[in-house]
Amino acid sequence: MSAASDADLGFLSITEASRMLAAKTLSPVELTEALLRRIEALNPELDAFLLVDGDRARAAAQQAEAAIQGGRRLGPLHGVPFALKDIVDTADLRTTCHSKILEDNIPTMDATVAAKLKAAGGILLGKTATHEFAIGGPAFDLPWPPARNPWNRDHHPGGSSSGSGAALAAGLAPMAIGTDTGGSVRNPASSCGIVGMKATYGRVSRAGVFPLSYSLDHIGPMTRSVTDNALMLQAIAGYDARDPAAAPNAVSDYTVAIEKGVAGLKIGYLRHFHETDLPAHPDMAAGLDAAIGVLRAEGAEIKDVSLAPLKEFAATNRVILTSEAYAIHRQWLADRPGDYSKSTRDRIVPGAFISAAEYIDALRQRARYRDQFKHLLSQVDVIVCASSMDPACRIDDPAEVHRTYGRQARTPFNVLGVPALAVPTGLASNGLPLSMQIVGRAYDEATVYRVARAYERAGPWADGKRPPHS
Amino acid sequence: MTSPTVPPALAAAHALDPALIENARADAERLVSAMPRDHAPVEEPAHTFLADQKP
Numbered sequence: 001m002s003a004a005s006d007a008d009l010g011f012l013s014i015t016e017a018s019r020m021l022a023a024k025t026l027s028p029v030e031l032t033e034a035l036l037r038r039i040e041a042l043n044p045e046l047d048a049f050l051l052v053d054g055d056r057a058r059a060a061a062q063q064a065e066a067a068i069q070g071g072r073r074l075g076p077l078h079g080v081p082f083a084l085k086d087i088v089d090t091a092d093l094r095t096t097c098h099s100k101i102l103e104d105n106i107p108t109m110d111a112t113v114a115a116k117l118k119a120a121g122g123i124l125l126g127k128t129a130t131h132e133f134a135i136g137g138p139a140f141d142l143p144w145p146p147a148r149n150p151w152n153r154d155h156h157p158g159g160s161s162s163g164s165g166a167a168l169a170a171g172l173a174p175m176a177i178g179t180d181t182g183g184s185v186r187n188p189a190s191s192c193g194i195v196g197m198k199a200t201y202g203r204v205s206r207a208g209v210f211p212l213s214y215s216l217d218h219i220g221p222m223t224r225s226v227t228d229n230a231l232m233l234q235a236i237a238g239y240d241a242r243d244p245a246a247a248p249n250a251v252s253d254y255t256v257a258i259e260k261g262v263a264g265l266k267i268g269y270l271r272h273f274h275e276t277d278l279p280a281h282p283d284m285a286a287g288l289d290a291a292i293g294v295l296r297a298e299g300a301e302i303k304d305v306s307l308a309p310l311k312e313f314a315a316t317n318r319v320i321l322t323s324e325a326y327a328i329h330r331q332w333l334a335d336r337p338g339d340y341s342k343s344t345r346d347r348i349v350p351g352a353f354i355s356a357a358e359y360i361d362a363l364r365q366r367a368r369y370r371d372q373f374k375h376l377l378s379q380v381d382v383i384v385c386a387s388s389m390d391p392a393c394r395i396d397d398p399a400e401v402h403r404t405y406g407r408q409a410r411t412p413f414n415v416l417g418v419p420a421l422a423v424p425t426g427l428a429s430n431g432l433p434l435s436m437q438i439v440g441r442a443y444d445e446a447t448v449y450r451v452a453r454a455y456e457r458a459g460p461w462a463d464g465k466r467p468p469h470s
Numbered sequence: 471m472t473s474p475t476v477p478p479a480l481a482a483a484h485a486l487d488p489a490l491i492e493n494a495r496a497d498a499e500r501l502v503s504a505m506p507r508d509h510a511p512v513e514e515p516a517h518t519f520l521a522d523q524k525p
Binding site: 311312314315316318319322330333334335337338342345346349350351352353354358360361362363364365366367368370 | 477480481483487490493494495497498501503504505506513514516
């Protein structure tokens with residue numbers, strides 16, 4: 001078996017782990033035990049996991065080991081541990097949405113995404129911290145504390161899939177599930193220096209995942225590398241009769257062209273989001289320009305492009321999101337308002353004061369944006385733009401959390417429903433991760449991954465990085 | 471757009487946090503005012519679910 005340290009095993013990519021597991025130089029039990037020891041050692045300072053399911057993880061690891069030893073390997077995720085944001089249902093395992101409202105909730109059935117990862121041979125380690133119901137901010141008035149950023153635990157790991165981001169960055173799991181309604185996969189990916197994909201709306205089943213906004217919710221893979229992300233999406237994408245919005249389209253092969261590079265591709269650089277709409281921190285802006293330089297040097301043709309102003313996109317997203325979220329939560333808000341955190345109430349209750357006509361106007365606006373985006377993507381293969389405008393702020397500074405909450409360029413792609421991937425672009429002068437987004441046409445995640453992989457291979461994150469708290 | 475009174479469904483939340491309703495109304499007004507609202511009568515909303523649309 002492997003002589004690797006727990007830390008080395010903690011930072012194995014899915015690709016590397018899968019190769020070692022297939023070659024039987026690493027066992028699922030060894031990998032799972034190493035990660036459980038790391039979680040035990042590091043989770044008290046990071047609060048990435050709300051619940052660790054060690055016994056069942058060990059049993060699943062033993063089953064995977066027996067299957068692999070017996071020549072019944074299922075594929076690249078067989079024997080690879082994973083974590084789930086705690087709004088994803090798990091049969092016979094508490095699923096709280098990080099809220100007192102559901103603190104005793106034990107689902108009877110796995111969410112489709114959980115079932116698919118288990119069917120692919122993945123080993124569930126536990127459930128990760130989230131903003132309450134995937135919307136409240138990092139809150140200290142809930143039954144569990146918020147997750148911390150492994151790059152600096154005084155800073156926010158981003159949200160709402162905060163525990164998934166922190167767990168990956170700290171080497172506590174090689175893959176995790178997040179959800180994204182206004183950027184909640186890509187925000188922790190950006191804050192924690194990892195890779196997070198919001199695939200096309202309907203590409204990954206939402207069945208069994210607690211809703212925040214029916215028409216904006218996406219389920220997404222979070223990993224430390226681009227190829228790992230593609231492998232994970234491959235396992236969870238596809239039609240699901242349990243989700244009324246599930247896309248019937250055939251699932252592409254996300255890795256077959258991933259190493260093809262960007263020579264000959266046209267990339268639109270969407271500057272106005274971070275240059276004039278919401279001027280970004282200088283380190284973030286410099287990181288974006290440098291990334292565009294890398295892609296140009298790799299052979300891509302770069303063209304400046306534009307979309308509607310961020311402020312309009314953000315307002316459209318929030319009108320839809322808060323209207324739908326209020327419809328979901330109004331009975332609990334009427335009966336048990338004190339069981340929500342203050343920040344969750346503050347973010348959902350505005351939905352009570354948006355009229356039906358205003359909500360319909362937001363949906364009409366979405367139609368305009370969709371046409372505008374289709375036209376733009378007839379001229380380029382993907383676009384590159386900012387994700388966050390700032391490195392992660394301090395977690396204990398509510399004014400700064402509030403100020404930076406809207407300083408992002410992720411909501412347009414929830415409104416549009418198109419694939420958007422956050423990838424790290426380096427470190428800011430304060431040692432916190434920088435990032436960008438790569439955005440593609442609906443159902444063309446493969447090209448997004450191809451561009452991201454070309455950048456990853458040639459960019460400053462090529463050798464991976466480990467944060468101080470790992 | 472808004473009623474000056476506290477909606478009955480939010481009475482308990484208002485009792486808990488007297489600033490909640492006022493702030494929520496202001497937030498809603500700010501969001502709606504930031505969104506274009508010059509749609510022609512014939513402009514239809516985008517389908518809520520995009521999944522019907524094949525690439």
